[in-house]
Amino acid sequence: MRRDRLTFGMMIGIPLMQIIVFGYAINFDPKNLPVTVVSADNSVFSRDLVYAMENSGYFRITGTAASEKEAARLLDLGDVQFILNIPENFGRKLLKGERPTILLEADATDPVATGSAIAAMSVIAQELFDRDLKGPLSHLQAGQPPFKLVIHKKYNPEGVTQYNIIPGLMGIVLTLTMVIITGVAITRERERGTMENLLSTPVRPIEVITGKIIPYIIIGYLQVTLILLAAHYFFHIPMVGSVPLLLLVSLFFIVANLSMGITFSTIAKNQMQAMQMAFFFFLPSLMLSGFMFPFRGMPEWAQWIGSALPLTYYLRIVRGILLKGNGFSEVLVHLWPIALFMSIALTVAVGRYRETLD
Amino acid sequence: MSAEEKPVIDVYDLKKSFDGKPAVKGISLKIRRGEIFGFLGPNGSGKTTTIRMLCGLMKPDGGHGSCLGFDVLTEMSKIKENAGYMTQNFSLYEDMTVGENLDFMARLYGISSRKDVVAENLSRLGMTGNKNQLAGTLSGGWKQRLALGACMIHNPQLLLLDEPTAGVDPKARFDFWNKIHKLSAEGVTILVSTHYMDEAEQCHKLGYIVAGELLTEGSPEEVIKKSGLVTWRVAGPDIWLLSEKISELPAVAQVTVFGTELHVSGYDKEALYRDLKPFMDGKWAFEVSKPGVDDVFVSLMEKRGDEGQ
Ligand SMILES: Nc1ncnc2c1ncn2[C@@H]1O[C@H](COP(=O)(O)OP(=O)(O)OP(=O)(O)O)[C@@H](O)[C@H]1O
Numbered sequence: 001m002r003r004d005r006l007t008f009g010m011m012i013g014i015p016l017m018q019i020i021v022f023g024y025a026i027n028f029d030p031k032n033l034p035v036t037v038v039s040a041d042n043s044v045f046s047r048d049l050v051y052a053m054e055n056s057g058y059f060r061i062t063g064t065a066a067s068e069k070e071a072a073r074l075l076d077l078g079d080v081q082f083i084l085n086i087p088e089n090f091g092r093k094l095l096k097g098e099r100p101t102i103l104l105e106a107d108a109t110d111p112v113a114t115g116s117a118i119a120a121m122s123v124i125a126q127e128l129f130d131r132d133l134k135g136p137l138s139h140l141q142a143g144q145p146p147f148k149l150v151i152h153k154k155y156n157p158e159g160v161t162q163y164n165i166i167p168g169l170m171g172i173v174l175t176l177t178m179v180i181i182t183g184v185a186i187t188r189e190r191e192r193g194t195m196e197n198l199l200s201t202p203v204r205p206i207e208v209i210t211g212k213i214i215p216y217i218i219i220g221y222l223q224v225t226l227i228l229l230a231a232h233y234f235f236h237i238p239m240v241g242s243v244p245l246l247l248l249v250s251l252f253f254i255v256a257n258l259s260m261g262i263t264f265s266t267i268a269k270n271q272m273q274a275m276q277m278a279f280f281f282f283l284p285s286l287m288l289s290g291f292m293f294p295f296r297g298m299p300e301w302a303q304w305i306g307s308a309l310p311l312t313y314y315l316r317i318v319r320g321i322l323l324k325g326n327g328f329s330e331v332l333v334h335l336w337p338i339a340l341f342m343s344i345a346l347t348v349a350v351g352r353y354r355e356t357l358d
Numbered sequence: 359m360s361a362e363e364k365p366v367i368d369v370y371d372l373k374k375s376f377d378g379k380p381a382v383k384g385i386s387l388k389i390r391r392g393e394i395f396g397f398l399g400p401n402g403s404g405k406t407t408t409i410r411m412l413c414g415l416m417k418p419d420g421g422h423g424s425c426l427g428f429d430v431l432t433e434m435s436k437i438k439e440n441a442g443y444m445t446q447n448f449s450l451y452e453d454m455t456v457g458e459n460l461d462f463m464a465r466l467y468g469i470s471s472r473k474d475v476v477a478e479n480l481s482r483l484g485m486t487g488n489k490n491q492l493a494g495t496l497s498g499g500w501k502q503r504l505a506l507g508a509c510m511i512h513n514p515q516l517l518l519l520d521e522p523t524a525g526v527d528p529k530a531r532f533d534f535w536n537k538i539h540k541l542s543a544e545g546v547t548i549l550v551s552t553h554y555m556d557e558a559e560q561c562h563k564l565g566y567i568v569a570g571e572l573l574t575e576g577s578p579e580e581v582i583k584k585s586g587l588v589t590w591r592v593a594g595p596d597i598w599l600l601s602e603k604i605s606e607l608p609a610v611a612q613v614t615v616f617g618t619e620l621h622v623s624g625y626d627k628e629a630l631y632r633d634l635k636p637f638m639d640g641k642w643a644f645e646v647s648k649p650g651v652d653d654v655f656v657s658l659m660e661k662r663g664d665e666g667q
C-alpha cells in the first residue's frame with residue numbers, strides 16, 4: 001500500500017473530487033443564462049423588460065441580434081440559451097392596451113437547465129410594469145399582465161429528460177470504455193512480458209498504436225450504433241440532423257479518448273494503475289461536462305475544467321445534431337477543441353511510447 | 359571465417375544502471391560470424407541486461423560498438439530488423455494460437471509470404487498438429503520451442519537467446535543444441551545464455567559475468583587453462599564430512615560437491631598433492647582430473663568474493 005502511491009492518491013483524490021463537485025459545482029438552478037435580444041422596438045417598456053430580466057439574476061443579455069435568423073443561429077450553436085423577441089411597436093401597443101406578444105425562445109434540450117429561468121420569466125412578466133403603469137395607465141394592469149408572454153421551448157418542447165440524457169450517454173459510454181480498454185491493453189502487454197517481444201521486432205511505435213487503436217475504433221462504432229438504435233426504437237429520440245455527420249465526428253472523439261488511454265498506459269506500471277488513471281479522467285468528464293448537471297449552472301472554475309474535456313464538446317455536438325439538427329458549420333465550432341485535444345493526446349501518446357525497455 | 363572479417367558483435371565497455379545501481383559495469387565482447395558464444399553467470403549478474411543492449415532493446419548508458427555492423431547506440435532499429443531475440447520469459451501471446459503467434463511475428467517482420475513461412479516453421483518445429491492450440495496451454499518445453507521458432511521466423515544472421523533451455527527436458531535440450539550447431543555451421547552467429555555447464559562446454563567461446571563484470575572469456579579450454587586450476591576428483595563414503603575437513607587445508611582453494619563426487623581444486627599442484635596425501639588411505643578414490651568450466655566459475659566467484667571483503 002505504501003509502495004503504491006498512486007492507489008493512495010486515488011483513494012484520497014476521488015472522494016475529494018466528489019465532495020468538491022457535489023458540494024460546489026452542482027447547481028440545478030443555473031443563473032446568468034445568456035440571452036440575445038431581437039428587438040424592433042425602442043420604447044421605455046422594452047428597455048425595462050430587458051433590465052428586469054437581467055435583474056432577476058437568471059438572465060444575462062449577451063447582445064442584440066440584427067435578425068431572427070442570426071439569433072436562431074446563436075441558439076443552434078448553443079452560444080445563447082434564450083432569444084427574446086420584442087415585436088415592432090411593442091411600447092405603443094402596450095399603451096393602447098392591445099396586449100402585444102413577447103416571444104421567449106428557449107434552447108430546452110436540457111429541461112433542467114432552463115426550468116427555473118422560464119419560471120422566473122413568468123413572474124417578471126406579471127410584476128414588471130406595476131411600477132410603470134401607475135396613475136392613468138393603471139387600468140392596463142387589471143389582473144393580467146399588459147402583454148402576452150409566449151414561451152417557446154425549442155428542440156425538446158415536452159421537456160423529456162431522456163432526450164437530453166440518451167444522446168449524452170453515448171459520450172459517457174465512449175469515454176469510459178475507450179480510455180479504460182486501451183489503458184489496460186497496453187499495460188497488460190508490459191505486465192505479461194509480450195511488450196519485450198514486440199519491442200525487439202522492427203515495428204514502429206506508431207504502427208503498434210494504430211494496430212491497437214483500430215479494433216477499438218470498431219468497438220466504439222458498435223457502441224455508438226447500439227445507442228443510436230436504442231435511442232430511436234426504445235426512447236423515440238428525435239434525430240433531426242444527419243447521422244452520418246454524427247458518425248464522422250465520433251471518430252475524432254473516439255481517437256481522442258483512445259490516445260488518452262494510451263498515454264495513461266505509458267505512465268502506469270500495472271493494469272490496476274491504468275484503470276485508476278482512466279477513472280480519474282472519467283469522473284470529471286462525467287460530472288463537469290454538462291452531462292450530469294447543466295454546464296451553465298456550474299461555477300466558473302468548474303466550467304474551465306469542463307472546457308478542457310473533450311466530452312463537453314462531444315455532448316454539445318451529439319445534442320446539436322440529434323435534437324437541433326445542427327449541420328457541419330455549427331458542429332465545427334465544437335469539433336475543433338476535440339480535434340485539438342486529439343492531436344495533443346496522440347502526440348503525447350506516440351512521444352511517450354518507448355521503443356526500448358528503458 | 360577469415361580473421362580480418364569484422365566481428366558480428368563488437369562492443370566496448372557497455373554500461374547500464376537502473377536507478378543509479380549499476381547492473382552492467384563495462385562489458386566488451388567480440389563475437390565472430392558463425393560462433394556460438396555461451397554467456398554464463400549467476401542470477402542477477404547482468405546477462406539479460408547485456409543481451410537487451412545488444413539487440414536494441416535498451417540503450418547503453420556508456421560504451422560503444424556495433425552489432426551486425428550497426429551502431430548499438432544509434433541504429434537500434436536496424437539491429438532489431440536483422441537480429442532474432444528470444445526472451446528469458448515466454449513473451450508470445452498466450453491467448454493466441456500457435457499458428458496465430460507465428461503469423462503475427464511474421465507480420466511484425468514484414469514477411470510477405472506469411473502463410474508459407476508459417477507452415478514451414480510449424481513443420482520444422484514439429485508443431486503442425488498444435489497449430490490451433492492456444493500458446494498458453496503448451497507445456498513449458500514446447501513454449502520454448504515455439505519461442506525459438508518465432509524469433510527465427512525472419513532467418514536472422516544473429517540469434518540472441520536468453521536461457522532458451524531453462525526448464526526443457528534433456529531430449530529436447532539435445533535436439534535444441536543440435537539445431538544450434540547446424541545453424542552455426544550455416545554461418546549464423548549465436549549468443550546464448552545458460553546455467554547448464556554441459557551446454558557451456560558445447561560453446562565455441564564462453565563469457566562469465568559476475569555482478570556486471572566479465573570475469574573471463576575464451577574457449578572452454580582457454581578458460582580452464584587461464585584459471586591455472588588443478589582439480590582432484592574424490593569419490594567414496596561420507597564425502598560431505600570429508601569436504602568439511604579438506605576445505606580447511608591451506609592449498610585447497612575450493613571444494614565443491616557434484617553428486618557423489620568431490621571436486622577439490624587449488625592453484626599450486628605440488629602443495630595440493632602434499633595436503634591431500636594424508637587422506638589417500640584407500641577409503642576414498644582420488645583422481646587428478648582436468649577441471650571443468652564449472653570448477654573454474656566457482657573459483658572465480660570465490661576469488662572475487664575474497665577481493666570484495
Ligand atoms: N528493468 C529493470 N529495472 C531495474 N533493475 C533492473 C531491471 N532489469 C534488471 N535489473 C537489475 O539488474 C541486475 C541484472 O539483472 P539481469 O536480469 O540482467 O540479470 P541476469 O544475469 O539475466 O539474471 P538471471 O540469471 O536471473 O536471469 C539485477 O540486479 C536486476 O535487479
Ligand SMILES: [Mg+2]
Pocket residue numbers: 405406407446520
Ligand atoms: Mg536473465
